Amino acid sequence: MTRSLSAYLAARGRPVAGVAAPFARFVLDSAAWATLAEDLTTLPWTVLALWGDEPATVHAALREPATGIVAVVSVACPERRFASLSAARPPAIRFERAIQDLFGFTAEGLTDPRPWLDHDAWPVTAPLGEATAVGERVPRPYRFLPVEGASLHQIPVGPVHAGIIEPGHFRFTANGETIVRLEDRLGYTHKGVEALMRGKPVGDAARLAARLSGDSTVAHSLAFARAVEAATGTVVPPRAVWLRALMAELERLANHLGDIGAICNDVGFAFALAEGSMLREKVLRAADWAFGHRLMMDRVVPGGCAADLSTDGVKGIADLIGVLRQRLVSLVDLVEHKASLLDRTVTTGVLSTDLARQWQPGGFIGRASGQDHDSRKSPGYPPYPELSFSVPVFADGDVNARLMVRIKEVENSLWLLDQILERLPVGAIWVAPQRAAGEGMALVEGFRGEILNWVRIDDQGTVARCFPRDPSWLQWPLLTAAIEGNIVADFPVCNKSFNCSYSGHDL
Helix, strand or coil: CCCCHHHHHHHHCEEECCCCECCEEEEECHHHHHHHHHHCCCCCCEEEEEEEECCCEEEEEEEECCCCEEEEEEEECCCCEEECCCCCCCCHHHHHHHHHHHHCCEEECCCCCCCCCCCCCCCEECCCCCCEECCCCCCCCCCCCCCCCCCCEEEEECCCCCCCCCCCEEEEEEECCEEEEEEEECCCCCCCHHHHHCCCEHHHHHHHHCCCCHHHHHHHHHHHHHHHHHHHCCCCCHHHHHHHHHHHHHHHHHHHHHHHHHHHHCCCCHHHHHHHHHHHHHHHHHHHHHHCCCCCCCCEECCEECCCCCHHHHHHHHHHHHHHHHHHHHHHHHHHHCHHHHHHHCCCCCCCHHHHHHHCCCHHHHHCCCCCCCCHHHHHCCCHHHCCCCCCCCCCCCHHHHHHHHHHHHHHHHHHHHHHHHHCCCCCCECCCCCCCEEEEEEEECCCCEEEEEEEECCCCEEEEEEEECCHHHHHHHHHHHCCCCEHHHHHHHHHHHCCCHHHHHC
């Protein structure tokens, strides 16, 4: 059997030129797709995402870990049925459940066919496919997976939580204080973003992409913009490319600093929360000063950037770097040596390297469990190939490892900001996207991990179809695995160490 991803797909499918740029796309017939589903039991390729399309089609993005090669494979579903990949690749399960809900396709052999995004609250079924109006619906009870054993009890949490937090339901099964199983139910923040993007000019659709997950607005905007630019052949001005990286690293800094403090707070170390929150606030204020918005929302757009960086902005970010470097030393020393903190984070919420290898969750979750993937390096995108930075990797897979990855990434981002400010080109920051039909896909490294965006543009320059995928799709299921065997009281710190997005996942 051919082991190369490209050779395998070329031998069994039809290549489609100029589609899913800059990645190759192959069309398989139903038999070849079913064979692929079987062959994945022995082949090492990672499933990055699956999504539906009309006329009835299913797409999958695959990666060959050894080479980093990414390809899109498609299958037509004239009978609105396709062979499930879930038996060989568990990460496919939730994607296929979502396809069934949104398009009405049947994933044959799906190991968990329960509804996922459809909570019986929509006035139609299959809203992205052959939508059928059903009027008022009566929600059916959701069947949580069974757990058997003596002295077990269940603890339902959510979807409404105390404090300011998005909705999600967690069903704990415990033996005393020890968690035997955790199952999550999401979809409560489903916004119909994919449907809303249809028919929108790329500029309007970019505003929707920027609001998929507010803490990753720069990264999601960048993924959408790069996908549009790949689809239309638009070349972005050099200054805009570097400004985008500057904003992305500021966003990464703000989120990691906030998370470092929040993780510490969940084990009672309130001082670190205060310090992390203060440093995060400094980053947000610098972003506001430099780009006119604390989160830099709508600043990355197809064709470049919507805001330039002034001389004062450069000075403000340079001053920020100096302050963060100085304050970070004492914060890191506390985190690395505080015995009461280490007692709660070391060996807590361990994600095994085997599960991380199978799911490839990316970001600090994957790197804390031995995976070194970073989209800035592979497949890579400008200007990162011209910049120097390392990918921090730990093998312990516990809360402490995820905390340490964040710290190392903060240090990396400060070094990257230094380089970007020193080499920032002059010139234009935006060009009008080419008015051309096409398909494009982009992979961008957000603070949580790898974001994927696939888009098809019609000849009117509007979005015919868009599929954005937040890294949380591959990370939420791993939280439920990492928490097993821990006590209920450790769930908050485990959950925060993962910090998955509800909104980014639910679309």
